[in-house]
Amino acid sequence: MSPTINNQSPKYYIDGVLQNDIAILSRAITLVESTNETHKLVAKQILEGVLSKTGNSFRLGITGVPGVGKSTFIESFGKIVVEKGHKLAVLAVDPSSNKSKGSILGDKTRMEELSAMQNVYIRPSPSSGSLGGIAKATYETTLLCEAAGFDFIIVETVGVGQSEVAVSKITDFFLLLMLAGAGDELQGIKRGIMEMADSIVITKADGKNLEKAKAAKMEFAQAMHYLQLPESGFVPKVEVCSAIENKGIKEIYDLIINYKAYTIANDYFDKKRKDQQFELLLGAIDDRLKAVFYDDKKIRKILSEIKSNQNNKNLLPFGLGIDLVNEFLFRNSG
């Protein structure tokens, strides 16, 4: 017998998602995000039931520090996406919202016009949990949205900490939003983020900021020039835009569509998705191995004794690590 949630079977959710029933989609996403064991079992069956209908979207990751204007950008950009005939889902990953209680999407005035549009679905992702947990929830939410017919998915994250790494691993194109600051434009950027970016957009290029933004564009383009050409073969672009004046937004849409056509033509699009899937699998394996091991009663007892033992001079960490794993793995296979 299938497990049920609120007396609803996996089939109820599968049918609802495939029929683009937004209320059921939202509840299915909640199940995918849940850490409850029954919920996880139902979520797995839902995902398996919709899997053949997934994959048919363009997955766009967007990152940038707080204040760069991510919401304003996505509001303007998202309208173009919808005008072009796409069904758009916006997922927000915000690991910081643990403290700030949902800084990305808690405020309902954010993306006001976009959220009122037909064919647009906006959803914050779970804010807590490990990086692996965030990647899992966001990836599987993407699959559910695709199964519901959304063919353009934006995954938004704050460019601090490590969540942008997780997002870059589950999206087709990773866009870095930057501000034209005063002085050295390259100050404060993590080099690793620039290397992950498929392109950079300098926001708020309007009014007194316009000249600064243009200068920053040149500086960034030069910096990008020193980085290795990405595996995609697509040379990262640096663009400026003003979401308020609605300038340069359409050009970024064209840039992304060009990237898609370019990487489909050179077979990188599918290769990247396949590589990502395999990387996610390896990450899931590592997480699961550790979870089962550290959840073992006997192991927990031993580790807690070691930790509280004040005299651990006679402990060989590498030898003991091997012994503990061997004892755990082979205790039942006698």
Add this chain to the structure above:
Amino acid sequence: MSPTINNQSPKYYIDGVLQNDIAILSRAITLVESTNETHKLVAKQILEGVLSKTGNSFRLGITGVPGVGKSTFIESFGKIVVEKGHKLAVLAVDPSSNKSKGSILGDKTRMEELSAMQNVYIRPSPSSGSLGGIAKATYETTLLCEAAGFDFIIVETVGVGQSEVAVSKITDFFLLLMLAGAGDELQGIKRGIMEMADSIVITKADGKNLEKAKAAKMEFAQAMHYLQLPESGFVPKVEVCSAIENKGIKEIYDLIINYKAYTIANDYFDKKRKDQQFELLLGAIDDRLKAVFYDDKKIRKILSEIKSNQNNKNLLPFGLGIDLVNEFLFRNSG
């Protein structure tokens, strides 16, 4: 029956190491570095046999980019250590030497005077293998050297890549050597390394370089000021030195001895070693779990099929990861 290597039992190595027989110590280190299963078994017995005689050294990690003058510094610094009555072992970790065939210690003219001194033992660590493997070999080599009576251990590594993270996890004090460059002194330093450093030394502070070095000292001291106070409670110092003119070296020895006294007095010295040991244990557990899992014939077959399958749309990485681990762990426990 105990395993033997070249007809020598673990006891032969244990006795030799404890009697400070350098030839036997060197061969014991080779066993500790070996990936051969018989060697590993002997190495484990040797380590267990000497374990009660370990721990009685000061472990100093030294890092810096190529060209900063690590060898010259260690040559001058090491002489002071020996003059103070210590027995000194210098271990070099050089992950880059895979390509350059032993750039750190391959050249025998390096540390010429130091290596000719009584009570000095210089040994390169294995250059290849995973970070976990390098940490294991270097940590266990440190234990063998301590058992052989060396009470001051320098672990040297190149400040590129990640080996400095491994070294900082197995030493009591982590010293970062820096050059006074032209222009912005903070360019090109990985912030993470500065945060790991217990102190910074600006090398080659002589001749035309002296003024630049003094300016750099102020700039670094200011940058360090913004970092959080380390858990040790010891405020990181920035010093200048000239190994050629033999200036400032003695001051660095005093600084390190002060650190030792300070952290022994506030109980941080033992706490750090205990924490390090526990971290090494957790790392060893993770490495072993993965090693056994990925070595499993059935798992390898499944993963290789997934990897070569061109149509993997119907694959849920997170669900599959859990299933594979469960199948592996519970297949024998019926």
